[in-house]
Amino acid sequence: MNHRPFEDWLLDDQPLTPEQNRDLQTHLRTCTTCAAIAESNLALHSARKVTPAAGFIDRFQLRLAEQRKAARVRQTIGTLIFVIGGLGLLVWLAGPIVQEALRSPAEWITTAVSYFLFVLTSIQALNEVALVLLHIMPNLVSPLGWLMVISVFGGLGLMWIVSIARWTRPPQGV
Ligand SMILES: [Zn+2]
Incomplete structure (x- = not known):
């Protein structure tokens, strides 16, 4: 199966046009490899958004x-x-x-x-x-x-x- 250009889009994590996004979604439904990449991308995104425990900053500032x-x-x-x-x-x-x-x-x-x-x-x-x-x-x-x-x-x-x-x-x- 041809993973291009979907694999590149996913790995580069670049913004897509609505048209590209539609093509990607179609490909993801049939390709488990690219679906896995997309899933790990999602996981990375949500991990990046997690801030340190609210108490950590407070404790750090208190210690300072x-x-x-x-x-x-x-x-x-x-x-x-x-x-x-x-x-x-x-x-x-x-x-x-x-x-x-x-x-x-x-x-x-x-x-x-x-x-x-x-x-x-x-x-x-x-x-x-x-x-x-x-x-x-x-x-x-x-x-x-x-x-x-x-x-x-x-x-x-x-x-x-x-x-x-x-x-x-x-x-x-x-
Ligand atoms: Zn693929």
Whole structure:
């Protein structure tokens, strides 16, 4: 039996004119081979139309939302730790001023100025020490020692940057 062009029509799954469709239906009634192809076409069509179980999308979106929420919570906790740490440092630095202010408000400005000067001179002193060290160190420490010092500080700095980035940046690819 000649299956052309019916077999091609069915396999290509192409749209047919009413006339072609009539010829095809006539052929299908007499040909089991092409009827089988037509049937499997029908089955494929209905399979394609089946959407994933309605609950699946809901569950997926719910899980996504939960993951995003967890990420947000982690980020918030990280930010809080940094803020609290910063505030703690600030309180620790400003503690003497606050204590003085509470004890005798009249001396607040004097204390504040003297504390400011103390911090300033401390920084200056540290700066001078650092400068002296910078001048002396190259003569004291061998190039290999310098390399070690630099790599240790570089590693610590890298760890610090990475930890900050991990806490403050929202996780990717969720
Ligand atoms: Zn046929």
